[in-house]
Amino acid sequence: MTNPKKPTQNEAMAGKESTPSANFIRHIVAEDLASNRHAGRIQTRFPPEPNGYLHIGHAKSICLNFGIAAENGGRCNLRFDDTNPAKESQEFVDAIKENINWLGFNWSGEVRYSSSYFEQLYGFAVQLIEKGLAYVCDLSAEEAREYRGTLTEPGRNSPCREHSIAENLSLFTRMREGEFVDGLCSLRAKIDMSSPNINMRDPVLYRIRHIRHHQTGDAWCIYPTYDYTHCISDAIEGVTHSLCTLEFEDHRPLYDWILNSLDLESIRQVSDLSSSDSPYVLPQQTEFAKLKINYTVVGKRKLKQLVDEGLVLGWDDPRMSTLAGMRRRGYTAASLRNFCESVGVARSESQVDISMLEHALREDLDNNAPRAMCVLRPLKVTLTNLPEAIELSLQNHPKKEEMGRRAVPLTPEIVIDRDDFREEAEPGFKRLVNGGEVRLRGAYVIRCDELVRGADGEIAELRCSVDLATLGKNPEGRKVKGVIHWVSATDGVTATVRLYDRLFTVANPESKDIEDFRTLLNPDSLRVLEGCLVEPAAASANSALSFQFEREGYFTRDTVDSTNGALVFNQTIGLRASH
Ligand code: ATP
Ligand code: MG
Numbered sequence: 070m071t072n073p074k075k076p077t078q079n080e081a082m083a084g085k086e087s088t089p090s091a092n093f094i095r096h097i098v099a100e101d102l103a104s105n106r107h108a109g110r111i112q113t114r115f116p117p118e119p120n121g122y123l124h125i126g127h128a129k130s131i132c133l134n135f136g137i138a139a140e141n142g143g144r145c146n147l148r149f150d151d152t153n154p155a156k157e158s159q160e161f162v163d164a165i166k167e168n169i170n171w172l173g174f175n176w177s178g179e180v181r182y183s184s185s186y187f188e189q190l191y192g193f194a195v196q197l198i199e200k201g202l203a204y205v206c207d208l209s210a211e212e213a214r215e216y217r218g219t220l221t222e223p224g225r226n227s228p229c230r231e232h233s234i235a236e237n238l239s240l241f242t243r244m245r246e247g248e249f250v251d252g253l254c255s256l257r258a259k260i261d262m263s264s265p266n267i268n269m270r271d272p273v274l275y276r277i278r279h280i281r282h283h284q285t286g287d288a289w290c291i292y293p294t295y296d297y298t299h300c301i302s303d304a305i306e307g308v309t310h311s312l313c314t315l316e317f318e319d320h321r322p323l324y325d326w327i328l329n330s331l332d333l334e335s336i337r338q339v340s341d342l343s344s345s346d347s348p349y350v351l352p353q354q355t356e357f358a359k360l361k362i363n364y365t366v367v368g369k370r371k372l373k374q375l376v377d378e379g380l381v382l383g384w385d386d387p388r389m390s391t392l393a394g395m396r397r398r399g400y401t402a403a404s405l406r407n408f409c410e411s412v413g414v415a416r417s418e419s420q421v422d423i424s425m426l427e428h429a430l431r432e433d434l435d436n437n438a439p440r441a442m443c444v445l446r447p448l449k450v451t452l453t454n455l456p457e458a459i460e461l462s463l464q465n466h467p468k469k470e471e472m473g474r475r476a477v478p479l480t481p482e483i484v485i486d487r488d489d490f491r492e493e494a495e496p497g498f499k500r501l502v503n504g505g506e507v508r509l510r511g512a513y514v515i516r517c518d519e520l521v522r523g524a525d526g527e528i529a530e531l532r533c534s535v536d537l538a539t540l541g542k543n544p545e546g547r548k549v550k551g552v553i554h555w556v557s558a559t560d561g562v563t564a565t566v567r568l569y570d571r572l573f574t575v576a577n578p579e580s581k582d583i584e585d586f587r588t589l590l591n592p593d594s595l596r597v598l599e600g601c602l603v604e605p606a607a608a609s610a611n612s613a614l615s616f617q618f619e620r621e622g623y624f625t626r627d628t629v630d631s632t633n634g635a636l637v638f639n640q641t642i643g644l645r646a647s648h
Pocket of ligand 1: 115116117118119125126127129130312313314358359360361367368369370
């Protein structure tokens with residue numbers, strides 16, 4: 070038991086970050102608390118299906134569910150909605166748990182699985198049959214479709230609707246015992262084949278599938294449907310507010326029908342509240358709009374396609390909108406939480422501009438990322454009058470002295486970025502030109518005295534002199550405007566740097582008008598620069614750290630490929646919005 074006085078990590082976090090703004094779900098919860106609907110209890114759950122990795126859309130649902138619980142001293146369960154074993158796996162279960170923790174949330178108690186309620190779900194199905202509210206139907210998939218009717222035409226009753234209760238009980242037992250092949254029959258709710266809501270036209274509750282399950286192994290060959298499982302799992306766990314996305318709005322009547330058709334006391338008895346004296350109240354489903362972001366694919370199905378077809382380098386490819394990918398790219402958990410809070414929760418679909426996400430990221434990194442120097446396209450510079458190395462001390466963050474200082478070696482050979490040099494002065498170019506001066510960031514003013522060309526005619530080296538009177542001071546009698554970054558050529562560490570751009574070239578890759586979103590991939594979404602030089606302090610820093618590489622943007626050490634001493638940095642985002 071957690072001590073009720075000590076705030077949980079979630080509560081502490083909810084208080085620390087941007088103050089929660091009003092939204093319709095917070096409003097519903099506040100009203101339910103005021104009317105004492107659940108005797109003061111607030112319980113939510115995050116119910117992923119382990120058939121893929123979590124994405125930025127899930128982050129919204131996670132922040133909402135865990136946030137609502139934390140704000141109200143309630144609990145939030147993590148429940149794997151694992152009723153479709155064909156598409157699910159333990160790999161996804163593990164990755165999802167890890168991602169939720171990384172995002173900064175802890176679920177209440179043990180991880181839950183819908184599959185651990187299979188026995189109870191079976192018992193409730195028997196109860197529905199006994200009440201004459203469910204029947205075994207042997208229409209083929211095609212026949213069932215035909216009997217279902219359409220949006221404009223009512224459906225027709227299956228001939229199996231007239232089976233006796235005894236017959237249904239016997240058939241359902243035989244389904245469980247594995248007597249029938251896949252698809253031969255199913256268990257259906259007996260509701261109303263002429264309902265205007267197609268979900269209410271005798272929906273399937275159980276299907277036969279002779280397939281192994283990642284949690285229950287070979288124990289079952291019949292599997293309950295999502296709709297049947299979800300509401301009962303919520304009720305078993307004592308969930309008060311079952312928050313889901315809008316596509317389930319039309320399923321709500323079924324959610325309520327199933328729970329109301331069962332004997333309430335029989336649910337309470339198998340529920341987490343069985344031994345509590347709280348009054349038992351059924352959960353209430355409430356729908357909110359999915360998060361959609363332009364230039365981004367959010368749906369799991371499309372993300373899976375990108376991975377399976379090798380269009381990206383895996384679920385955690387830094388260009389993916391998965392939490393694993395965004396983390397590897399250098400997104401911080403705080404920036405995602407702040408973003409989710411800033412987009413809010415509404416009942417109507419809308420698309421969020423990606424600049425909001427990028428803003429949340431830059432804001433967090435600007436405040437918290439130490440500065441460092443990395444030269445992406447090195448050009449050798451010899452400092453002709455610097456006889457030996459000097460150790461400079463640079464502040465890690467310009468506005469935060471508390472972030473400390475680091476030693477930066479200035480050596481007779483350094484590198485600067487090729488883009489920071491021009492042979493001829495161009496109007497507006499404030500960096501180094503032949504014969505001109507520039508300041509090295511945190512160090513001296515240098516003058517370019519001479520160019521050295523390689524055999525190919527390309528500039529291979531600059532020979533520059535240092536004005537040794539300019540450390541922390543302006544030079545006497547002249548103005549030097551430009552400041553460029555640099556790294557010691559001898560003490561710097563070679564790194565590979567990956568530059569990223571948007572994965573899609575169009576704003577709405579998920580739009581219905583687009584025939585094949587895969588044709589709209591940006592061919593330049595990944596550029597790899599080899600032979601970059603990074604200052605020693607950044608090369609040896611804690612690998613989880615993100616940096617602002619001065620004048621280049623925010624970068625983080627790649628966690629996957631920085632093995633065997635290789636140094637790989639992923640660009641997280643540029644310094645300012647460029648699109
Ligand atoms: P997808 O549309 O990517 O396939 P899903 O809804 O099938 O997602 P689940 O694993 O079933 O994925 O989702 C777990 C929870 O996350 C559900 O409650 C779902 O409503 C919510 N969720 C999924 N996508 C989004 C999104 N884009 N915005 C907000 N919540 C989402
Ligand atoms: Mg789903």
